[in-house]
Amino acid sequence: MHLVLLAIGTRMPAWVTEGFNEYQKRMPPDMRLTLEEIPMPKRGKGDAGSQIRAEADALRKRLETIVKKSPGAKTVALEVNGRALDTHALSRKLGELKDVGQDLVLLVGGPDGLCPELSASAHERWSLSNLTLPHPLVRVLLAEQLYRGWTLLTGHPYHR
Numbered sequence: 001m002h003l004v005l006l007a008i009g010t011r012m013p014a015w016v017t018e019g020f021n022e023y024q025k026r027m028p029p030d031m032r033l034t035l036e037e038i039p040m041p042k043r044g045k046g047d048a049g050s051q052i053r054a055e056a057d058a059l060r061k062r063l064e065t066i067v068k069k070s071p072g073a074k075t076v077a078l079e080v081n082g083r084a085l086d087t088h089a090l091s092r093k094l095g096e097l098k099d100v101g102q103d104l105v106l107l108v109g110g111p112d113g114l115c116p117e118l119s120a121s122a123h124e125r126w127s128l129s130n131l132t133l134p135h136p137l138v139r140v141l142l143a144e145q146l147y148r149g150w151t152l153l154t155g156h157p158y159h160r
């Protein structure tokens, strides 16, 4: 089973890269986590709407390639207003996907958020909290929660 974090934005500050890498390297080979960064399309004179549509086009293009290689992959949009998940629920989701060998693709937007149509086309929408988090921090938080979810599945003492 493969977890793919498809996120808008490149050239993150060192603390973000280090934080993400720390949890990524802890994931086991049968639940590996990959980060795919989608460069932010150059911001033109358009409004935020045209920016998120351009980002959505880039995300969709990459998503199509991933789904071609892994048909049946589950897609989840990360949204402040998505379904609230606690760590146990996230862990159960990971376990269910692992049992059937289904890959998971997590979509994280940029500063303007995800395009509503793209978000609606994902299988599910998950929220990490009621707080609006900066997109670089979301990567780190998500990687830690995926790792924590795996430790819960395996009875690893990390989760208390």
Ligand SMILES: C[S@@+](CC[C@H](N)C(=O)[O-])C[C@H]1O[C@@H](n2cnc3c(N)ncnc32)[C@H](O)[C@@H]1O
Pocket (backbone or CB within 6 Å): 077, 078, 079, 080, 081, 107, 108, 109, 110, 111, 112, 113, 114, 126, 127, 128, 129, 130, 131, 132, 133, 134, 135, 138
């Ligand atoms: C700065 S936020 C975008 C804010 C934008 N106004 C919105 O409402 O989506 C950047 C991205 O981080 C993710 N994000 C931020 N806070 C989140 C939260 N509490 N739960 C899940 N994802 C979150 C979402 O994917 C969002 O598109």
